[in-house]
Amino acid sequence: MSENRKLAAILAADVVGYSRLANEDEDRTLARLRALRSDLIDPTIAVHKGRVIKRTGDGALVEFRSVVDAVRCAIEVQNGMLERNAGVAPDRRIEFRIGIHLGDVVEESDGDLMGDGVNIASRLEGVAAPGSICLSEDAYRQVRARLDLSVTDLGNTHLKNIAEPIRVYSLQVGTVRSTTIPPSEFGTSHRTRSTPPTLSVAVLPLVNMSGDAEQTFFTDGLTEDIITDLSNVPGFFVIARNSTFAYRGKSIDVRQIAHDLGVKYILEGSARRSAERLRINVQLIDAAGGGNHVWAERFDRDLADIFVVQDEVTRRVVQAISGRIGMNKISTRSRPSNLEAYDLCVRSREKWAMSKSENREALSALERAIALDPNYCEAHGNLAVSLLFGWINWGEPRIPYQANALMHAQRAVEIDPNDSDACSALGYVQLYERNWDEAKSLLELATRLNPNNANAGIWLAELHVYLGKPQDALKACAEALLLNPRPHHAYYWVLGMAQFAAGQYEEAIATLSRDETYGTGSRVNLIPALALASRVPEAREEARLFLAGNPGWKIADFTTNLPFKSMNAAEPFVEGWRLAGMPD
Numbered sequence: 001m002s003e004n005r006k007l008a009a010i011l012a013a014d015v016v017g018y019s020r021l022a023n024e025d026e027d028r029t030l031a032r033l034r035a036l037r038s039d040l041i042d043p044t045i046a047v048h049k050g051r052v053i054k055r056t057g058d059g060a061l062v063e064f065r066s067v068v069d070a071v072r073c074a075i076e077v078q079n080g081m082l083e084r085n086a087g088v089a090p091d092r093r094i095e096f097r098i099g100i101h102l103g104d105v106v107e108e109s110d111g112d113l114m115g116d117g118v119n120i121a122s123r124l125e126g127v128a129a130p131g132s133i134c135l136s137e138d139a140y141r142q143v144r145a146r147l148d149l150s151v152t153d154l155g156n157t158h159l160k161n162i163a164e165p166i167r168v169y170s171l172q173v174g175t176v177r178s179t180t181i182p183p184s185e186f187g188t189s190h191r192t193r194s195t196p197p198t199l200s201v202a203v204l205p206l207v208n209m210s211g212d213a214e215q216t217f218f219t220d221g222l223t224e225d226i227i228t229d230l231s232n233v234p235g236f237f238v239i240a241r242n243s244t245f246a247y248r249g250k251s252i253d254v255r256q257i258a259h260d261l262g263v264k265y266i267l268e269g270s271a272r273r274s275a276e277r278l279r280i281n282v283q284l285i286d287a288a289g290g291g292n293h294v295w296a297e298r299f300d301r302d303l304a305d306i307f308v309v310q311d312e313v314t315r316r317v318v319q320a321i322s323g324r325i326g327m328n329k330i331s332t333r334s335r336p337s338n339l340e341a342y343d344l345c346v347r348s349r350e351k352w353a354m355s356k357s358e359n360r361e362a363l364s365a366l367e368r369a370i371a372l373d374p375n376y377c378e379a380h381g382n383l384a385v386s387l388l389f390g391w392i393n394w395g396e397p398r399i400p401y402q403a404n405a406l407m408h409a410q411r412a413v414e415i416d417p418n419d420s421d422a423c424s425a426l427g428y429v430q431l432y433e434r435n436w437d438e439a440k441s442l443l444e445l446a447t448r449l450n451p452n453n454a455n456a457g458i459w460l461a462e463l464h465v466y467l468g469k470p471q472d473a474l475k476a477c478a479e480a481l482l483l484n485p486r487p488h489h490a491y492y493w494v495l496g497m498a499q500f501a502a503g504q505y506e507e508a509i510a511t512l513s514r515d516e517t518y519g520t521g522s523r524v525n526l527i528p529a530l531a532l533a534s535r536v537p538e539a540r541e542e543a544r545l546f547l548a549g550n551p552g553w554k555i556a557d558f559t560t561n562l563p564f565k566s567m568n569a570a571e572p573f574v575e576g577w578r579l580a581g582m583p584d
Contacts, residue, residue: 004107009067009100009139010121011050011074014059016095016130031545032094033058035538040080048073053113061121063113067102067135067142071171074098074133078173081131083506088513099124101136120166123159127168137167196288199322200237200263203227205248206280207270219271220245221346222280222310226267229314231452232420236318239263240454240484242350258287261485265294265321278303282313284320295320306342307335334377334416341373345382352386353488356394362386377415381425384409388429392561405429420450428459431466434563439463454484454491462494466562468569470502489517497525501572505533524558528576539580547582555584 015021021029045052045062048069053061064070078096085093101124103117120136128134135143140151156165203226208219224241231238239261247257254266269282283296295316299309336342348362348369366383369376387405390396409429412422427442440463446456457480464473477495484491496512499505511517512526523546530539547553555577564570578584 005115006105006107007102008105008113008117009064009070009102009142010053010105010113010117011062011064011070012059012099012118012121012125013062013074013077013096014056014125016097018058021092021094027545029094031541032538035535035541036081036084036094038537039535040084041077044073044076044080048076051111053111053118059125061113061118063105067100067139070100070139071133071135071143074100075171075173078131078133082173084509088510092515095130097125097128097130098133099126099128099135100133100139102138102142103136116162120159120162123162124166124168127154127157127159129170131173133171133173135169135171137169140169196258196262196264197237198264199235200239201230201265201267201284201317201321202239202244202257202261202263203230203241204254204257204266204268205245206268206282209270209272209279210274215273217347218273218343221342221349222271222306224346224349225310226313228421229310230317231450233314233318235322236452237263238452238483240452240487242454242488243484243486246486253291254285254287255291262482264288265317267317273303276303277301278306278309280309280313284317303339306339334375334419336369336373336376336379338369338373338376341369341376341379344369344372345376345379348382348386350488352382352389353490356390356396359386359390359394363390375415377412377419377422380408380415381412381419381422384412384425384429388432392432398561402432406433418449420446420453420456423449424453424456424459427456427463431459431463431563434565436463436467436563436565440467452483454480454487457483458487458491458494461498465494465497465501466564466569468501468564468566470498473498474502487516489514489522492517493522493525496522496529500525500529500532500576501569503572505529509533509535524553525573527580527582528573531576531579532572536579539576543577543580543582553583555582 015033018029041060048064050062050064050069050073053063062070062073064073078098081094081096085095099121101117101121103115103120105113105115105117107113124134124136134154135151150171152170154168154170157168158165203223206219206223208216227238227241227244230236243261254268258264258266264286266285266287267282268285269280272279278299278301280299281296284294286292286294297316299312301309336345344365348365351358351362363383363386366379366386369379370383373379384405387401387408391398391401406429409422409426412419413426416422423442424446427439427446430442431439440460443456443460443463446453447460450456457476461473461476461480464470464476473494477491477498480491481487481495492511492514496508496517499508499511508529509526512522512529523542527539527542527546530536530542555574559567559570559574562570
C-alpha cells in the first residue's frame with residue numbers, strides 16, 4: 001500500500017454524551033444527526049473546501065487545505081448548533097466538541113489519513129468543552145492574525161497517548177439566542193422577578209399525611225381548589241397548579257421557589273383524610289421578605305365540611321396578605337352536592353392533556369360524577385374539554401364527541417354563568433364549532449371573571465392563531481406563561497404555532513422541539529417551521545417520522561379539521577408541509 005506524507009489541517013468533531021442520548025431515544029437522536037449532517041454540517045464542510053476522511057456514529061474527521069478554512073467551518077457549525085439548541089432542555093441538546101490541529105499526516109492510497117496530525121486533533125476534541133473549539137498552538141499560530149477570535153490560553157496540556165504536552169487554545173463561539181417573548185409583549189401585568197406583586201402567591205401541593213398513597217389525589221384536589229379560590233380574589237396574582245406542582249417532593253428553599261415563580265408569598269402545608277374527618281395544616285410564608293411565617297393554622301373538621309374549610313383557608317390567606325378583614329365568603333363558585341362525585345372529578349382533572357388512555361379514564365369518571373350530581377358545574381365543563389380533546393388530539397370519533405362536548409359546555413355555563421372555567425370551556429368548544437366571535441367573547445369573559453385563568457389565556461392565544469392574528473396570539477401566550485411558567489405541553493404547542501404564524505421560525509423550532517411537547521404530536525407543526533426556516537432536510541426527516549405513525553394523514557384533512565377562519569391564516573402551514581413533502 002503506497003503512502004504520501006503531507007502537512008494538513010485536521011478537524012475532529014464528536015457529539016457530547018452521544019451514548020446517553022442514544023440510549024434514551026435512539027431513533028430521535030439518529031434522525032436529528034442525519035438531518036444535521038444533510039442540512040448543516042456537510043454543506044458547511046463543502047463551502048469551506050473540506051474533505052471528510054472518516055465518519056463515526058457520532059463524529060467525523062475532516063481535512064482542510066488551511067487552518068483558516070477549518071476554523072471558519074468549525075465556527076459556522078457551532079453557531080448553527082447554538083441556533084438549533086436554543087430553548088431545548090440541556091440534557092436533550094446535541095452539542096459538538098471540535099479539535100483542530102495542523103500537523104504531519106500520512107495519506108494512504110484509499111484517501112485515509114493517519115499519523116500524529118490526526119491523533120492530536122482527536123485528542124484536542126476530547127478536551128474541548130461542549131460547544132467550543134480547541135486549537136493546538138501550531139493551528140492557532142496560523143489564524144491568530146487573520147481571524148477576529150476570542151480565545152482562552154489553556155497552557156500546556158497533556159493529551160492522552162501523546163508523549164509531549166501540547167499548548168491548547170480554547171475558542172468559545174457565539175451566545176445562545178433567547179427564545180422567550182420579550183418583556184414588552186407581556187402587557188400591563190408584566191413584572192420582574194426582583195419586584196413581585198404585593199398580592200402574589202403560589203400554593204405548593206399539600207403533603208398527603210394519610211399514610212395511603214391513594215389519597216394523594218384528594219390532597220392534590222384540595223390544593224387545586226384553594227388555588228382556584230385564591231385566583232378568583234380581585235387583585236391577586238396566583239400561579240397556576242402546573243407550575244407549583246413541579247416542586248412536589250423537591251427540597252428547595254421556598255425563597256428560591258418564590259424567586260423562580262415571581263411571587264411574594266408561598267402557601268404550603270399538609271392534609272390528612274380519614275373516613276369521616278379532615279385535618280389540614282397550612283402556613284403562609286413571606287418568601288420574598290426573608291422567609292418569615294405570616295400565618296399558620298390547623299383545621300380539624302368533618303369531611304363533609306371540606307368546602308367550608310377551603311373557603312376559610314382562602315379567607316385567612318387573603319386577610320394575611322392584603323389586610324382585608326371581614327371577607328366572610330371569598331368563593332362564589334358552585335360546589336358539588338356529592339362527595340363521591342367530587343372525588344371522581346378531582347381524579348380526572350387535566351387528564352385531557354396527558355394521553356389517550358388517561359383521557360378515556362377521565363371521560364368515564366366524569367360521566368359517573370354527573371350521574372351522581374347532575375348539577376355539578378365543574379364536572380360538565382371538564383367533560384366538555386375531555387370530549388373535545390378526544391377527537392382533536394387522541395383520535396376519538398368526531399361524531400358524537402363534538403356534539404356532546406358542546407352540550408356539556410353549555411350545561412356548565414347554564415349552571416354557573418360566572419364560573420371562569422365553565423366559560424373558557426364553552427369558548428374553546430365554540431372555537432372548534434367555528435363560532436369565532438362567540439368563542440372570543442367567552443374566552444375574554446373567562447379572563448375577566450378570573451384574570452389568573454391561564455388555560456383561558458392559552459386557548460385565547462390559539463384562537464388568535466386561527467384568526468390570523470399572530471401578534472395577539474403571542475401576547476396572550478406571554479400572559480398565560482406568566483401565570484403558568486411551568487405548564488404542560490399544550491402551552492408550548494400553542495406558543496410554537498403562534499411563533500410560526502408570526503414568522504419566527506427558529507423560535508418556533510426551539511419551542512416545538514422541547515421535550516414537553518415534541519413527544520405529544522407537535523412534530524406536525526415543527527415540520528413547516530423547519531421547512532420555512534430553510535432547513536428542508538430536517539423538515540423532511542421529521543415528516544418521515546410523523547407519517548410513519550400517521551400513515552393516513554393529509555394536508556387537506558388537517559386544514560379542514562382545524563378552525564382557521566381563512567386560508568390566509570392557514571397558508572404558511574400548508575406551504576411548509578408541502579415543502580417537506582407531506583401528502584395533499
